[in-house]
Amino acid sequence: MMRRMILNRLGTSVLSLFLLVTIVFFLIHATPGGPAYSILGMHATPEAVAALNKQMGLDHPLWQQYGIWWAHLFEGNLGYSFTQHAPVATLTGSYLANSIILYVLATVIAVLFSVLIGMFQGYWAERTPGVLIGAGQIIVYSIPTFFIGVMLILFFAIYVSWFPPGGIGGDQSAGGVLNIGSYFHHMVLPAITIALPLTAGLSRYFGHQARSEYRLDYVRTARARGVPPLRIAVNHVLRNAIRPLVTVIGMMIPGIFVGGILTESVFNYPGLGWLLWRSALEQDYPTLSAIVLLIGVLTILGNLAADLTNSILDVRVRYE
Amino acid sequence: MNLKRLKEALLVLSLVGTGAVAHAADSPNIQNGGTIVTVPGVGLAPPSSMNGFNPLLTSSAYDTEAENLMYQPLIWVNRDFKINFNLSVAKKIVVGPKHRSFTVYLSRHWKWSDGVPVTTADVAYTYHMLMKLGPLWPGWDSGGVPGDIQSFTVLGPYAFRVVTTRSVNPTWFELSGLSDFYPYPAQSWQRYTVKQMNDNMTNPKFFSVVDGPFRLESFHAGRYASMVQNLAYSGPDKPHISRLIFRFLNSNASVFFALKSGTVQLGNLPDPLYPARKQLTNDRLTISGPNWGFNYLGFNFSNPKIAFVNSLLVRQAMMHAINQDLMIKVLGFGHGARAYGLVPGNPPVYLSPEAKALLKHGAYDPALANKLLNEAGWHRGPDGIREKDGHKMAFTLYIPPSMIRGPTLLATMLAKVGIVVRMREMPFNELYEKMIDPHSKNWQAVYLAWSQTAYPTGGSIFKCGGVQNSYHYCNKEMDAMMDRIRITSGLDALYKFQNYFTDQQPVIVLPNMKLFVMAAKNIHGVSHAITPGGNFYPQFLWVSHDQ
């Protein structure tokens, strides 16, 4: 029964992924312009554009290009980016490596703080501390990401020099040896920038959950009986409140990438969000398709995991 | 946000040059060694990234900057646009009596870093590759290449001869045509196909054989490229620094932050941030430029909706309606220069006496602009907008991202004389597509810039049917003048052409701003290292360690 559900859901997820990739493929190819103009810039002449388009394989009909892309994909070939002069796999790989750690770090920070803040908010709901926390959440949520980024740079990298004002760590060492410390040093401010809005929203959610838990009869009974508050918090409230954690994180994934675009732009951080933005702007079709595929896979997997966890944990949920 | 302003608007400059006269070697205090961290485009354009180092295949001015450090040019042009044969691979050029044959003799001391001497085999390799690449090579169809070339013959390991189809202006051909034939390492590259070269655009191992002062050490996508001194460099002016790093930044604010925190020691101070220059306490300001190019407002002459631009009086009126001094004051904080023609003024070696006079006097005359528009039959309607036969004088101006202030100012000035300008901002590639794609004829006006060649003819841009003439501008008289420049020697033809151009204003030329270069206080030689041609010569920089 379980296996059937998983297979069923997996099948439909693949359908989603396929739809996503197809929509994006046709959308980006339909956008006027084309990478030839990005590459040639002012040197573009109709002749040069035609020659370059031929070189890039863009003179085939769109259906054919679509088929060729899938065929290459099954061979494991993600294509070649003519605007960045590198195979897409290598390009995406290096930018992805930079981003993944950053995004994971940001998510971990966000989740940890959200749960903590949420617990406090649930405990002190409707009393002053709870209200204050609620106000704080709304305030932080209402500040645009790039504003946070620039302010952080200004205060922590320019007025004082605690952190570098951007870029990624580990460079300028003579042999190119990665300096782990420098790497993380460069990640702090961007991670905070991504994590802050996430925390605001997520902690509000957890606060909500926690408050519902705290009002449940058995919890109130336990409190009345004098069970230490910490034990109540951890054993009862926390356990139940974080059950939807996976769902929520799964749904946050596209949002993390979008936040990533803005943050990486502000901090000159060479990550996937920035690459997505650049390749969309330059109409670097192969790279763009590959990144969208990647984000799609991650998101849909996230949703899948969320749904499955939900249905396992709560048999009352209607499962199609 | 990526600012690729002038980068996209510049043609590849196939020339390098600097004044090697007051040479740093005369000063006894020069210290060797050290690393300088900079950004691509110093003294040239807003920063961006480099992403390819093969000069046969790249067209970005940032890539060219690095390539010029690795490969010594056949013809080195200094900042006054004269050939410096000490720094050229060519030793001497003998021009035949009919100005059709150019025999080039190479210096024998240039060597590749693998020990192989630089010979005509390398020049021949380049020539054949360029012919093979055709339109894929950005310099195609300009400077007389390939149109005016009849034959290319190797005479020996240190001599070759190019014969042109007709008699040409030797200065023009040497500076704009012959200079394309950089020697590239044939022994190293011959065995690769074009596809293989494309796959290795950023691989330092592919570029290990060089003859210039620097070679590529490493490349990290999105982060930086590092170059080190080429210890086997066999020419004069050996570099003093041992390492040069180009960090890839993509916004004005980030350049400033990097300069302030010392992460970058040499970079451009973005124009809008000029008032904050005092905050860069560790840096010294060098004002350079304006650069060798021109900004302009261009029109699509074949678009019936803006047929009014075909009228000479209207174009001249626009020229007189623009207060260039105000633009320089607002956009460049007073640091800039007027410009009315396609021949840049810094250095003024090609300016005609009339051009010099006009630059001194200025052309801002709104009363004259109004008069000219009235003469052309365009009178102000009840709302102040010029109209004629039921049509209003208005156009849509496409502008590249981040170039908003200039057009906004421009729009205000034109509005004062009754012309309405609607702005539409779009990314560069989209802008070019709308302008250049033969199927797309709807564009009306663009706000862009051209960089000029070392001998500024503007041939491929303004000729009838020129490959880069997306304006559909066609003036037979101007064509004839441009042609005369290419075949007669001396500057008279160029003077006559530029005067006519200024009068005709096929594009409305706009003022040129200077560039603010910030360098850390312990970096010296900055003014030698940057030329108005937009070239960067880090071999003239040195770092003092005791500060």
Place this chain on the structure above:
Amino acid sequence: MSSSPTDMNVNNSLVARPIPGMFTRLWTDSLRHWVGQYSHPMTWTGLGLFVFLMLFSWLGPVLYPVSPLAIHANHLLLAPSWQFPFGTDNLGRNLLARMMDGGQATLEVGLLGALIAISLGIIYGMIAAMSPRWLDKVLMRLLDALLALPAIVLMIFFAAIIPLNALSLILVLGCLSWPGLARIVRNEALAYKEKDYVLAARQFGASTFYIARTHLLRSMLPILIVNATFMVADLILALSGLSFLGLGIQPPHASWGGLLNDGLQLVIIGPWWMIVFPGVAIFLAIVAMNVLGQGLLARLEGR
């Protein structure tokens, strides 16, 4: 008000007949009931704040008829003064006037964009909920695909083919935001579909459309309104993010996000007025909507 057969003979005055002003009374009564039910200090704060911002943007230019486009070349980057209450930007334009102009664009995009998103979301979600299982499945898979789509790609596509002014941004952002709402609508509709009174209505022959409109919609209206308020806030934030990336309102007009971005690019020169005013305006708009939504939510949950 119907009378039972036994009452009929008792007193004629008890028979229902139209009273003048009856409908108005019904209307104001139910409005008062609703207001009473949902009244909450947060609701009023949020609403009041937002209305204030709207008045600033639309009434402001009437009271302060200064052009936001006029360039004053001798007054670049001036701090606030009597002549320029909010200061000037680096082209010498009056920031107060620009803020009013920007406010119109920003609030328009937020409100109308949310309206479009809700409408599309309701339609799609209802269709999915009320249709047979297989169709629902397909529609939800399509929705998953749309939700995973990076909006950036779509934005660039649209930016390439249409000029980005307030109207096109409203349409585009509305079309990008509806999937999230559609999912909520569909889930809520599914939950309510099985309720007793709906089943009863079906028994009485009510059509699907009638049920959808009358029962389901009405039940989920509070949830929708709450989500709508959050959506307005999100759209305003999204617009400011787009301005940062260069995909916002076309020059020379601006949105608050665009003005904030202009200020941030120059932050190192220190024109605090170019940052504080737009920043606070965006902040207030979002806070207003969030607080409004929170207030409604509180009442919904019976607090």
